[in-house]
Amino acid sequence: MSKHVLAQNQYGKAENRIVKITRKGNEGTWHDIRDLNVSVALRGEFRDVHLTGDNANVLPTDTTKNTVYAFAKEHGVESPEAFGIALARHFVHSQPVIHETQIRIEEYPWERLPAPTRREQHSFVRSGQEVRTTQITYSGDTGQLQIVSGLKDLTVMNSTDSEFHGFIKDKYTTLQEAYDRILATKVTARWAYAASAASEADTDWDQMYKDVRRRMLEAFADTYSYSLQQTLHAMADRVLDHVPAVNEVRLNLPNKHHFLVDLEPFGLKNDNEVYFAADRMYGLIEGTVHRDGVAPVIATSDWVTA
Numbered sequence: 001m002s003k004h005v006l007a008q009n010q011y012g013k014a015e016n017r018i019v020k021i022t023r024k025g026n027e028g029t030w031h032d033i034r035d036l037n038v039s040v041a042l043r044g045e046f047r048d049v050h051l052t053g054d055n056a057n058v059l060p061t062d063t064t065k066n067t068v069y070a071f072a073k074e075h076g077v078e079s080p081e082a083f084g085i086a087l088a089r090h091f092v093h094s095q096p097v098i099h100e101t102q103i104r105i106e107e108y109p110w111e112r113l114p115a116p117t118r119r120e121q122h123s124f125v126r127s128g129q130e131v132r133t134t135q136i137t138y139s140g141d142t143g144q145l146q147i148v149s150g151l152k153d154l155t156v157m158n159s160t161d162s163e164f165h166g167f168i169k170d171k172y173t174t175l176q177e178a179y180d181r182i183l184a185t186k187v188t189a190r191w192a193y194a195a196s197a198a199s200e201a202d203t204d205w206d207q208m209y210k211d212v213r214r215r216m217l218e219a220f221a222d223t224y225s226y227s228l229q230q231t232l233h234a235m236a237d238r239v240l241d242h243v244p245a246v247n248e249v250r251l252n253l254p255n256k257h258h259f260l261v262d263l264e265p266f267g268l269k270n271d272n273e274v275y276f277a278a279d280r281m282y283g284l285i286e287g288t289v290h291r292d293g294v295a296p297v298i299a300t301s302d303w304v305t306a
């Protein structure tokens with residue numbers, strides 16, 4: 001017997017890559033595709049396997065992988081959220097020793113690539129835009145379904161309407177005050193849905209995603225910024241103002257610094273036109289905004305890099 005305490009534990013198969021084709025139209029020649037990376041984590045009565053290696057309560061990770069693929073055929077992939085909810089419920093409801101499931105999904109976007117010489121639609125180009133994410137947590141004990149969706153790698157820039165000045169100056173400060181700078185960031189966003197939206201069968205998750213993304217981008221573009229912190233708040237605020245199903249927004253915004261190049265040695269004046277785009281290091285601005293009276297649920301400890 002160990003004298004130490006086994007605390008949080010979970011297991012499952014991570015990063016199951018799956019592409020699902022849905023054939024539509026007259027002869028099934030119109031194809032829709034969903035390209036997912038699905039990770040499964042199971043939580044429950046797993047003391048024995050850790051303490052003695054007794055596998056009686058262990059549904060193999062290999063089975064969880066097979067279930068992901070079989071579910072794509074049996075239930076289809078309507079959206080990452082709907083797929084994740086079905087999987088999360090399945091594991092909890094089919095095995096009494098599994099009390100909670102967490103499904104994490106990334107979706108890689110493809111755009112339709114029209115072929116001028118044929119009517120069939122089965123060609124796609126991977127769009128260089130963001131990765132869509134979702135995390136579904138379902139508890140069999142409480143029946144609670146928590147959905148935190150999001151996106152990452154969405155890079156945006158304002159080439160003006162950004163200032164940064166009036167900050168603390170101590171003996172180590174060298175930063176010049178900026179009255180016209182580039183503001184650029186690679187957005188990682190997560191938003192938590194209200195329990196009512198999570199449990200409604202007809203929630204249109206793809207539309208929700210489009211709405212949240214659009215509101216964040218509009219706020220980024222609309223906000224005359226005196227700091228990336230202010231822009232972060234404006235982006236989250238805009239989502240909460242316009243998308244009632246969302247209760248909380250967390251943003252991780254690396255400040256992708258653009259430094260004015262000194263052109264004086266060449267006898268040239270740099271009128272905020274020529275910048276050096278720095279790769280590293282970067283300021284990292286992070287924060288959560290949530291509805292008053294609703295306790296935040298999105299993890300704040302996740303490590304996000306630019």
Ligand SMILES: O=c1[nH]c(=O)c2[nH]c(=O)[nH]c2[nH]1
Pocket residue numbers: 164175226227228229255283
């Ligand atoms: O928008 C900014 N916020 C900061 O906190 C900060 N710090 C810094 O050096 N540059 C910036 N820019």
